[in-house]
Amino acid sequence: MFGASTFGGVINTRLNRRNLVATLTLSLLGACSVVPKTTTTAPPPPPKPVETNVIASDTTRHRIALLVPTSGKGGDAGQSIANAANMALLDTSAGNLRISIYDTSSGASAAAKRAIADGNRLILGPLLADDVPAVSAEARPAGVPVISFSNDEEAAGGKGVFVMGNLPGQSIARTVSYARSRGVSSFAALVPRGEYGDRVSSAFLQAARREGGTVVAMEPYDRSTGSIGSAVARVKAKGGFDALLIADSGSLSAKAAATYRAGGGTARLLGTELWSGERELTATPAFSGAWFATVSDQRFGRFATSYRTRFGAQPFRIATLGYDAVLLTLRVARDWKPGTRFPIDSLTDSSAFPEGFLGVDGAFRFTKGGLIERALEVREVRKGTVATVSPAPATVAP
Numbered sequence: 001m002f003g004a005s006t007f008g009g010v011i012n013t014r015l016n017r018r019n020l021v022a023t024l025t026l027s028l029l030g031a032c033s034v035v036p037k038t039t040t041t042a043p044p045p046p047p048k049p050v051e052t053n054v055i056a057s058d059t060t061r062h063r064i065a066l067l068v069p070t071s072g073k074g075g076d077a078g079q080s081i082a083n084a085a086n087m088a089l090l091d092t093s094a095g096n097l098r099i100s101i102y103d104t105s106s107g108a109s110a111a112a113k114r115a116i117a118d119g120n121r122l123i124l125g126p127l128l129a130d131d132v133p134a135v136s137a138e139a140r141p142a143g144v145p146v147i148s149f150s151n152d153e154e155a156a157g158g159k160g161v162f163v164m165g166n167l168p169g170q171s172i173a174r175t176v177s178y179a180r181s182r183g184v185s186s187f188a189a190l191v192p193r194g195e196y197g198d199r200v201s202s203a204f205l206q207a208a209r210r211e212g213g214t215v216v217a218m219e220p221y222d223r224s225t226g227s228i229g230s231a232v233a234r235v236k237a238k239g240g241f242d243a244l245l246i247a248d249s250g251s252l253s254a255k256a257a258a259t260y261r262a263g264g265g266t267a268r269l270l271g272t273e274l275w276s277g278e279r280e281l282t283a284t285p286a287f288s289g290a291w292f293a294t295v296s297d298q299r300f301g302r303f304a305t306s307y308r309t310r311f312g313a314q315p316f317r318i319a320t321l322g323y324d325a326v327l328l329t330l331r332v333a334r335d336w337k338p339g340t341r342f343p344i345d346s347l348t349d350s351s352a353f354p355e356g357f358l359g360v361d362g363a364f365r366f367t368k369g370g371l372i373e374r375a376l377e378v379r380e381v382r383k384g385t386v387a388t389v390s391p392a393p394a395t396v397a398p
Helices: 017-022 075-092 108-117 129-142 168-181 195-210 225-238 250-262 300-311 319-335 344-348
Strands: 004-007 062-068 097-103 122-124 146-148 161-163 186-192 214-221 243-246 268-270 291-294 357-359 362-366 372-374 377-382 385-390
Touching: 062 075, 062 108, 062 319, 075 097, 075 300, 075 319, 097 108, 097 319, 108 129, 122 319, 129 146, 129 161, 168 195, 168 243, 168 268, 168 291, 168 377, 186 195, 186 225, 195 214, 214 225, 225 250, 243 250, 268 291, 300 319, 319 344, 319 357, 344 362
Parallel strands: 062 097, 062 122, 122 146, 146 161, 186 214, 186 243, 243 268
Antiparallel strands: 004 097, 291 377, 357 362, 362 372, 377 385
């Protein structure tokens, strides 16, 4: 059975000691049972079974479920998101939301089922793309929308499921657009095999075509140093491109960049949102001059400082998803009556929110298909630092 902990009034006793420390100012409410009166002439009747882990009726606050792993694999990242959601409630003094945490580490389907049975009208999460189908299968028949933290565009798939994670396709589109504005016309790419690589490849081809550029080479590789080294050799042998996209995280991208430069490669290097915050960028000379697009860090510094003050640790970079999801819910909740269904159409109503929504990661909105659209900035890697060369727009007007 999955326990639920609740911000703004309820926290389940099944949370472990580490999670109890992280919830800080949250109060503890225990389940109570009524003990029948006894007499001197007859023994008391057996007590009625008491249903545990039931959230009391609440007619003044909106019930929101947060589905993330708080134990096991991914537990630290999930707890960081949960802490950030709590922080958003504290920072806004929100009294009209009750957010309950459901641990997905032992099964997302059961967590979703419990969240719906507890009367939650909106699900924030899950974190992993693989968990989205199981959660949506429980939520859709109940009319409960899901705002996933996944970055998998395929997870949206129909009304009622939204994807809030940073999408690689948007990062690539922004980077390619900027590169074209700086005179780059021909592109090549190194892409990992798998679902992420497939999405990157498709987005890269579409972006180059839309911007009037040409993709002259695209080499796949397995995620190992030997395989990516071979892919570098193949793409370099083809030549004829002004910019080379390396669609991977910092360590493997650093290996590819160093190998490419060592072989005399001179093309501009491009990256994806996976490069954000990677220490290899400033420690690897081969990255010098590289461009990539991601969410702005303009507000993240203040967020991280506040988080450390409250929880005594550095937040995961994705913790802002929990914070911004609560801000989004509060914005919509202005015209949402407690106890009624979440006004799902508000998430895509450009007339109600013409400039989109604003969070720690900047401006964003949702498309009719359930995908997030973000205002991204373009950064350039320089010696020992990363600088913004094209700031993120202030809004994401339709």
